[in-house]
Amino acid sequence: MNLKPTIGIETHIELNTNTKMFCRCKVVDTDEPNISLCPTCIGLPGALPVPNGKAIEYITLLSLATGCTITRKGMFHRKNYFYPDLPKNYQISQFDLPVGESGELEIILDGKKESVEIERVHMEEDTGKSTHSGTGRIDSATSTALDFNRSGVPLVEIVTKPVIQSAKEAVAYIEELRQLSIDLNISEGKLEKGNLRFDANISVAPSDSNELGTKVEIKNMNSLKSLERAIDFEISRQTKAFLDGEEIIQETRHWDEAKELTSSMRSKEGSADYRYFSDPDLPNMILSEMFIEDIKNNLPKLPSEKRNDLMNTGLDLQQANILGKSDTWIIELYFKVFDSTKEYSTTYNWITGELQGQMRKLDMNFPPEWFSAEVLSEIIGLIKENKISFTSGKTILSEVLQKNISVDEIASNHDLYQENNEEKIVELVKNVINDSEDVVRRIKEGEDKLVGFLVGQVIKNSGGSVNPGIAKELLTKELDL
Amino acid sequence: MELKNLSIRQLNNLFVDKKAKPSELYSDIFDASASSESLLHAHLSLFEEKNLENAKKSDKRFEKGESTGLLDGIPIAIKDNINIKGELTTCSSKMLSNYRSPYNATVIEKLNNENALYTGKTNLDEFAMGSSTENSAFGLTKNPWNTEYVPGGSSGGSAASVSARSSIGALGSDTGGSIRQPAAFCGLVGFKPTYGTVSRYGLIAFASSLDQIGPITKNVDDARIIYNAISGHDALDATSIDNNQTNIPFDKSAKIGVIKELMEDGISDDSRNEVSKVLENLKKQGYQIKEVSLPLIKLSISIYYLIAPAECSANLARFDGVRYGLRVEGKTSYEMMQNTRAEGFGDEVKRRILLGTYALSAGYYDEYYGKALRARKKMIDEFSNIFNDVDYLISPTTPTAAFKAGEKTSNPLEMYMSDLCTIPANLAGLPAISIPTGLSKEKLPLGVQIMSKPLTDLSLLNFSEIIEKEVDFNTSPEGLEK
DSSP: OOEEEEEEEEEEEEOOOSBOSSSOOBOOOOSSOSOSOOTTTTTOTTOOOOOOHHHHHHHHHHHHHTTOEEOSEEOOEEEEOOOTTSTTSEEEEOOSSOSEEEEEEEEEETTEEEEEEEEEEEEEEOOOEEEESSSSSGGGOSOEEEEOSSTTOEEEEEEEOSOBOSHHHHHHHHHHHHHHHHHTTSOOOOGGGTSEEEEEEEEEEETTOSSOOOOEEEEEEOSHHHHHHHHHHHHHHHHHHHHTTOOOOOOEEEEETTTTEEEEOOOGGGGOOOOOEEOTTSOOEEOOHHHHHHHHHTOOOOHHHHHHHHHHTTOOHHHHHHHHTSOHHHHHHHHHHHHHHOOHHHHHHIIIIIIHHHHHHTTOSSOOTTOOHHHHHHHHHHHHTTSSOHHHHHHHHHHHHHSOOOHHHHHHHTTOSOBOOHHHHHHHHHHHHHHTHHHHHHHHTTOTTHHHHHHHHHHHHTTSOBOHHHHHHHHHHHHTO | OOGGGSOHHHHHHHHHTTSSOHHHHHHHHHHHHHHHHHHHOOEEEEOHHHHHHHHHHHHHHHHTTOOOSTTTTOEEEEETTBOOTTSBOOTTOGGGTTOBOSSOOHHHHHHHHTTOEEEEEEOOSGGGOOSSSOSOTTOOOOBTTBTTBOOOSSSHHHHHHHHTTSSSEEEEEESSSTTHHHHHHTTOEEEEOOTTSBOOTTBOOSSTTTOEEEEEESSHHHHHHHHHHHBSOOTTOTTOOOOOOOOOOOSTTSEEEEEGGGGSTTOOHHHHHHHHHHHHHHHHHTOEEEEEOOGGGGGHHHHHHHHHHHHHHHHGGGOSSSSSSOOOOOSSHHHHHHHHHHHHSOHHHHHHHHHHHHHHSTTTTIIIIIHHHHHHHHHHHHHHHHHHHOSEEEEESSSSSOOBTTSSTTOHHHHHHTTTTTHHHHHHTOOEEEEEEEEOTTSOEEEEEEEOOTTOHHHHHHHHHHHHHHHOOOOSOSTTTO
């Protein structure tokens, strides 16, 4: 029997607002615990929540960017559960009236455009951070340290419909969502910092079935790698169970990074009844037509639009996808260099390969201010016109990144301009032939490969200024081959 | 006449004219509490010395003619569910018996700006849940008119304090009648303002959509002065509104409605008679009076006891022993939380948390909490319609006068019924006031309640003052004289 997996992903994105969701405490990025707190975010008696307008704007932005319908009359709900790092023992969240509903996100999977349907986009507040001593789990810890710096930081939760079919597709979806949040400037998008956190709901069912199997929720996947492995593991676990006729239990499972397997979490929240009800401290939130229009009109370029622009220059989807995820200055540099050279592929290779490679070597985040699109265009132009070799181009780039000096000066100083005068090259060729009687004889006897050796000699004797193509052409002619 | 018996305006005139000093008033007040506290237990804590200093600063301001207004140097008692920075705020609960607030409630900030003084924190039913102040973890408060009787609740300590002249006025909180009912039981004025006009920031929440802070005073003018000081929009409370008052007539062109459903079964003859007396008086003055019917009022206790417990079940979840207050250790964090809550909360609080948790549970939400929300909405509509017809609604404040301590403690349902007349104003967010009008057969005070539409608080106070003048009730408790 053929089985198909179905996956839905819930992602929490930490927004990069200055202040928290329901109080005016600064959002801080520090290991020093409990330094950004107030009565509201640590749940002191009598303190009240007041919503952060910027966070509502960001969530509306993300909803619009994923093509969601905006719920004009939104509402905050209380999600009730007890946990020591949840100060009020309820989390302010959204339930039946999320900010955005029914959208989609274009992703790139195996070099093709695919679309992932989004069920909802809603906002909630983050919890504090618990550090359990000993086993790392709350029920067996000897003590627990609590840091409330994160408590009340605004989160947006994006839930996909159960439409994802593989671990690779899940990874592509998270990559796209991450890029989108960076491009919208609503999050740092750093997975290693927990700016994006994701859970997966996975089920398997016979390929010809219209119904979904029993879903299992997987938690604790901290990187794209663990997302991919956890999903693959869980699909095989469920497939095996299904084929062996075992019942698949609806439950939450914990991904164990070290053991590379999922195991059942018998935690108390697992089967919780959250008793959602509308938060009486927060009156209904009405998003005005003007507020929504304003955000719509100021939407930055989305990743899918950037990809289309790049493809319009001639790049293929894969190249456009890679370049599209780069920093803005890199994409701008590409368009400028392309405009003057009209060489999309060469420009792409120089930027994603040579430029970024050399900058990495030089430990540079940004090129120096004297470096411009003109510099790179000039280098590419000189190579195209055979005035310098590719290798010389690399040398020039490296030097110009370190010194404020013109391309021409570097080329002249190092004598990098290639010799294009045929008479001079013919003379060099003749000299080499005269000096290499033995090699010439072997070539005549059929050892064609040795022509390359002679080309090398010509270039060497010229001090590297001869174009290898021309040298080979003239050598062939002189040797009468 | 002794200073402690005077109104805020009379006291301010004496201070301005340099015929008396705030510090003299303060001593007067403390002499009163010294003799009455052991008998009544109105206060949980008294701020004597700290405030004597502040009283002396008031003296100086009046000497120099630099006083800051009517409340400068006026001693006010604060219900112990309102945070004052650095002071204990216990909510009369074992859970918070050691809890000191690191911040001021907005109402306290506002009173500080007026240079008001505080006598201390007053007793209440634990977390404001109750109608007799018997549900206090620190002992009950007695009625100054007769110490065998309860002062009402949950702001019973505040009412007893003002009645016994241990303070000039008091702040209470009113979720289902917790200001008006004790004011009526103690022969005082109790005013619950329009929901949202007084900030709830720093008031320890019982039921957020119903809670409202307001004054308990000897007369309507004192209530007005305190209300003016504490009201106004607060950026720290998202349910706070701009206090844009609408003026409605309060002279004899005003139309009065008497609520049929609150003059029927369950209301004592004594309570009904007080309303009749007031209505006759108004009729004599030329006011138009008609009987109106609000059928859904009969459901208000049912609606209230689903909505208030549901909200409280979440509001009180934060008391878990993790960050502040009582902690009873356990083997795991969860066990610690369970032990803390089992030991920290009293029976009535637990009863309401359970009730609310149940009403919100999966499968029961629609049948209970959801239905209550829909009924509340309908009741609000019913009130809106009535206010197209009449300006003020009159009813008794309570079905009976004060009951004896211990009389209703074993029967919670009977206790809940004592809020029959006051709950509707909370459900609809209306301003409502209780003014004392007379005594029962047992010589215990009775009050009449007046309600008007939202944001007509000042007109309501003006109208109440006309009734107050006609009935001329003596607010001095006879019980303490004996």
